[in-house]
Amino acid sequence: MERIVLPQIENFNQIEVYLANGGFESAKKTFAKTPDQIVDEVKKSGLRGRGGAAFSAGLKWSFMPKTTDKPKYLCINGDESEPGSFKDRQIFEDNPFQLIEGAIITCYAIGAKVAYLYIRGEYNKWIKLMQKAVDEAYARGFVGEKMKETFGIDFSCDLFIHKGAGAYICGEESSLMNSIEGLRGYPRVKPPFPAQRGLWGCPTTINNVETITNVPAIMKNGWEWFSKIGAPKHPGTILFGVSGHVNKPGVYELPSGVLLTDLIFNVAGGVRGNKRIKCVIPGGSSMPPLRGDQLEGVRMDAESLKEVGSAIGTGGVMVMDEDTNLLKVLIRIAHFYHHESCGQCTPCREGTGWMEKTLRRIDEGNGTSADLDLLISVANNIEGNTICALGDAAAWPVKFMIARFRDEFEKYVNKNISIPVPNKVHSMRGTAIPLTEIQK
Amino acid sequence: MIFKFTEENIKRIETARKKYPTALAAVMDTIYIAQEQNGFISNEVMEEIASVLGIDKVNVLSVVTFYTMYHTKPMGKYHVQVCTNVSCMLRGAYEIWDGVKDKLGLDHMKVSPDGKYSLEEVECMGACGYAPMIAVNEDYFENLNKEKVFEILDSLK
Ligand SMILES: Cc1cc2nc3c(=O)[nH]c(=O)nc-3n(C[C@H](O)[C@H](O)[C@H](O)COP(=O)(O)O)c2cc1C
Ligand code: SF4
Ligand code: FES
Numbered sequence: 001m002e003r004i005v006l007p008q009i010e011n012f013n014q015i016e017v018y019l020a021n022g023g024f025e026s027a028k029k030t031f032a033k034t035p036d037q038i039v040d041e042v043k044k045s046g047l048r049g050r051g052g053a054a055f056s057a058g059l060k061w062s063f064m065p066k067t068t069d070k071p072k073y074l075c076i077n078g079d080e081s082e083p084g085s086f087k088d089r090q091i092f093e094d095n096p097f098q099l100i101e102g103a104i105i106t107c108y109a110i111g112a113k114v115a116y117l118y119i120r121g122e123y124n125k126w127i128k129l130m131q132k133a134v135d136e137a138y139a140r141g142f143v144g145e146k147m148k149e150t151f152g153i154d155f156s157c158d159l160f161i162h163k164g165a166g167a168y169i170c171g172e173e174s175s176l177m178n179s180i181e182g183l184r185g186y187p188r189v190k191p192p193f194p195a196q197r198g199l200w201g202c203p204t205t206i207n208n209v210e211t212i213t214n215v216p217a218i219m220k221n222g223w224e225w226f227s228k229i230g231a232p233k234h235p236g237t238i239l240f241g242v243s244g245h246v247n248k249p250g251v252y253e254l255p256s257g258v259l260l261t262d263l264i265f266n267v268a269g270g271v272r273g274n275k276r277i278k279c280v281i282p283g284g285s286s287m288p289p290l291r292g293d294q295l296e297g298v299r300m301d302a303e304s305l306k307e308v309g310s311a312i313g314t315g316g317v318m319v320m321d322e323d324t325n326l327l328k329v330l331i332r333i334a335h336f337y338h339h340e341s342c343g344q345c346t347p348c349r350e351g352t353g354w355m356e357k358t359l360r361r362i363d364e365g366n367g368t369s370a371d372l373d374l375l376i377s378v379a380n381n382i383e384g385n386t387i388c389a390l391g392d393a394a395a396w397p398v399k400f401m402i403a404r405f406r407d408e409f410e411k412y413v414n415k416n417i418s419i420p421v422p423n424k425v426h427s428m429r430g431t432a433i434p435l436t437e438i439q440k
Numbered sequence: 441m442i443f444k445f446t447e448e449n450i451k452r453i454e455t456a457r458k459k460y461p462t463a464l465a466a467v468m469d470t471i472y473i474a475q476e477q478n479g480f481i482s483n484e485v486m487e488e489i490a491s492v493l494g495i496d497k498v499n500v501l502s503v504v505t506f507y508t509m510y511h512t513k514p515m516g517k518y519h520v521q522v523c524t525n526v527s528c529m530l531r532g533a534y535e536i537w538d539g540v541k542d543k544l545g546l547d548h549m550k551v552s553p554d555g556k557y558s559l560e561e562v563e564c565m566g567a568c569g570y571a572p573m574i575a576v577n578e579d580y581f582e583n584l585n586k587e588k589v590f591e592i593l594d595s596l597k
Contacts (some may be wrong), residue, residue, distance in 0.1 A: 041572065070459075083564035091516045116459075121472075122565050124578040130473045160459040161464055165507035166467055168563065182464035182499070184506040243527035243568035250569045284566075285526055332526055337493060338565055 004217045004229075005210055006094055009193040013129075015136050018097040020426035024142055026428075027101050031108060031153045033293055038109040042215065045223035046235040051077050051208030052284070052313050053389075054234060061205060063195035064110045070202040074107050074115040075180065078209040079164055079171035081120055082284035083336060084316030087239035088209040090251045092119070092126040095213060096133035100159060102215035103216045104372070107157035110205050114158050117209075118176050121165040133431020168340040173206040175342070179405055184387075186342050194344060211353035231257030231301035234312070238300065241437045242268040244319040245275070251313050256301040260290075263300060264319055275321040285333050286393030288400035292322070309400070327412045330401050331359045337394030346393040351382040355398050367413040372402050443484040445492060449473050453492060453572030463493045467503050471510055480511045516551050516558030518596045520544070521575040524561055534587065536572055537561060539586045543593060556596075 011017045017026075030038060043058025064072060076099070080088045093100055103115045117134075119127050137143045141150035143159050158208060161179050164170050170179045174188035177199050198204020214236060218226045227235050234256045240263055245250045247269030254263065258283065264270065277292040282300065288310040298304065302312045320329065338352035355378055359373055365439065379395035386392075401408050445453065456469035470493060474485050481504050492498040504510045522540055524533045545550060546559040567573040570582035575588055581592055 060490075080566050081564060084527055084564045084568050085564075086568050089566055120566065121507075122562075122575070125580065162459075163468065163472065165472070166509035167507050179468070180460075180465060181462070182467040182495075183504065184459075184502050241569055243571060244530045249571070281526075318530070319567075320530060324530065329526055329529070330526070332529055336525060339563065 001237075001257060005213050005254050006090060013094050013096055013133070013425055015097060015133070015140065022220070023097055024101055026216040027105050028151055030105050030219040031155070032065075035109045035111060038105070040221045042218060043053055044092070044108070045218045045226040046233070047211065047214055047218060047226065047238075048234055048302065049208055050210035050214075050238065050315070052082070052286075053361050054312055057207060057211055060195070060207070061106070061110050062194070064083060064203050064205055065075060065195070066111075068203060070114040071114070071206040072110060073199040073202060073203060074103065074110060074112040075173070075176060075199065075206040076103060076115060076117045076212050077169075077171060077173065077206055078117060078119040078123075079176060080123070080209075080314075081171050082286060082314050082316060083283060083333070084243055084284045084318045085241055085314040086243070087241045087315065090122070090128045090239065091146070091209055091213050095354075096130055097137065098165070098216055099130075099209060099213045100133060100137045100143060103159050104147065104157055105215050105219060105281070106205070106207070106212055108155055112157060114160065116160050116180050116199075118162045118180065119166060121163050127161060127163055127382040130305045130328055133137070134159055134161065148271045167341075169388075169390060169429075170335075172390060175341050176206065176389065177204065184365060186344055187390075189387055230255035231299065231303065233303045234301035238312070238315045240267075240300065240307040240317065241314075241316045243316065244271065245272050245277075245324070246319050247272055247320040255301075257299045257304065259297040260295050260300055260317070264295075265319065268319075271319065271321050273321075276322065278322045278324050279320040279326060279329075279401075280384050281316075281318040281320075281397075282310050285336065286317070286396060287311045287313040288396050289404060291404050294404075296431035326401060326405055327359065327363055329397065331356065331360045331363060333397045333401075334359050334394070337390065341390060341394070345386040345391065347385045348394065351378050351391075352394045355394070356376050359398075361413055362409075365415070369410060369413050371413060372406070372409050375399075376402055441464070441482075441486060442477060443472070443474075443488045444483065446477060446486060449477055450492070457493070464495050464499060466493060467495065467500060468507075471500070471504060472496060477511060480514045484511070514551065514555070517556050518576050519558045519560065520593070521560045521562040521565070523565045523567070523571070523573050523575075525564035525568075527564070528571040528573060531571045533572040535586055536574065536584065536589050540574070540589060540593070 047057040048054040048215050051067040068185045078088045086212045108117050137178040167185045169175045174189050175185040179185040194204040229235050237253045238256050240252050252267050279289050281289045305312050334356040338356045341352045343349040379399035382391045383395040453470050454574050457466045463582050470489050478485050486500045489500045522537045524537050548561045551558040568581050573582045
């Protein structure tokens with residue numbers, strides 16, 4: 001399988017090696033086209049955002065106004081703070097120049113003169129690596145004024161890194177823009193959308209790091225090539241970050257639509273100690289969890305995961321084995337969202353606190369079955385009633401974890417229930433051999 | 441105590457300023473530079489940041505207090521951060537957290553009397569596939585267990 005975002009070429013993060021393998025040729029080729037053509041091709045390629053919502057990248061670009069006297073901006077989102085996500089840092093480390101090439105192509109396509117690459121503050125090491133790569137790209141005339149000469153075009157753009165300072169909410173696009181402007185990272189009410197009024201009130205496009213890194217490959221090999229990789233409605237490869245109770249956790253680039261069981265058992269080496277799986281969160285901690293007995297046949301792309309009641313999110317797959325205490329996991333998740341809520345909207349600010357408190361009460365042995373219903377009702381009251389999607393992100397894990405693992409949660413609130421064989425219902429195969437084969 | 445940026449840092453701030461159309465946008469970079477020079481962001485430091493950028497002190501204050509990586513009090517020479525979020529938790533982060541708390545005799549956001557260590561329980565650091573992890577100041581240490589963490593702590597001079 002060809003890798004698009006993280007090619008297996010040694011020292012690809014060195015500019016000489018990148019250039020020797022056709023680096024910046026794609027930009028050169030692309031600059032001969034009109035911006036409209038590029039937007040159209042990216043649209044037809046089917047590239048969807050890798051930052052969580054899987055929105056069509058080309059469509060998003062097409063929202064940028066063509067005639068405006070205001071400057072336009074590109075923001076590249078490398079805040080990467082969703083628990084379970086650790087893929088963008090692999091791009092910073094292994095393929096910084098393709099990200100830079102993607103940035104200049106995107107700037108050209110949407111007419112932006114400046115791109116900001118927002119990287120979370122904790123990634124100090126990766127910020128330094130990225131800054132070094134950006135400096136080299138400037139020195140060689142691939143970014144900045146010298147682009148005009150290098151590519152023989154009447155266009156140039158700048159690329160600046162903006163260092164975050166520890167706030168998950170700044171990954172949300174409007175909060176990210178406030179953070180770049182030097183304000184508190186409070187999400188803005190939408191509409192107006194960023195393409196209308198973004199950074200400093202100017203038209204702005206925000207895309208994830210991985211999304212942008214795909215762009216040079218699409219321009220080089222054509223949209224048709226890209227659209228045929230993986231799942232037709234969500235084509236391309238995806239960087240899956242597998243963590244938790246697997247033998248070989250890590251970042252794996254695979255075609256979209258890969259079987260979740262393949263990813264876990266073949267690619268990530270299966271579950272530690274050959275235990276069975278109780279629960280998998282397929283796309284970072286905000287996404288609805290799947291039961292161990294729900295995994296068979298599940299494919300890892302936006303549409304397939306939607307069908308089974310979850311979402312692709314950031315592709316961060318968290319695997320939990322049969323001995324996991326889901327109450328403790330859910331408390332930790334609820335604590336995270338409570339801690340990260342910016343406090344602007346009452347349902348989110350109060351609701352996240354209530355959910356954490358109620359879950360802790362259950363953990364202390366003072367919960368009842370009614371508390372479980374209360375939790376679901378609090379989650380329902382947050383969902384859809386807030387300024388930004390952190391509210392939904394906080395509500396989903398609570399709502400779906402309890403609904404899908406009600407049997408287990410009943411056990412936590414009712415000491416008289418004992419499940420002698422833990423997780424009998426959730427039990428799945430513990431090997432790479434599909435269940436159907438075993439049953440034969 | 442009066443705080444003044446060093447000449448070199450003034451230059452760095454000027455470079456940061458050039459990235460943005462407004463001075464306010466350079467505030468985050470400037471706070472980082474100040475924190476590097478002073479160790480933490482005091483009232484005087486905020487005043488200096490405001491005056492160097494020509495912005496209101498209240499703007500500096502509101503940013504400093506929003507983000508967790510800016511400290512308004514001195515932290516230890518070694519700021520130890522333990523991630524206890526889900527992926528780390530599944531691989532033993534709470535044993536590490538309890539162990540470190542015990543060993544250093546500190547709790548969340550506390551500093552040792554000699555100023556050598558401070559401790560923080562942090563949210564996901566983007567190292568979930570290499571869990572459990574800790575960070576000391578800006579450096580990540582990954583694929584750990586309690587013994588390895590203790591070795592790291594013992595190696596800090
Ligand atoms: C609370 C919250 C946190 C988010 N964090 C990130 C993040 O760290 N990185 C990211 O790319 N997108 C994040 N997003 C999604 C962004 O708002 C935005 O949709 C995305 O960056 C768009 O890029 P894409 O279309 O290329 O996916 C977050 C959204 C929310 C609501
Ligand atoms: S939903 Fe939560 S995080 Fe988002 S704006 Fe409202 S309070 Fe802030
Ligand atoms: S959960 Fe610890 S680094 Fe992500």
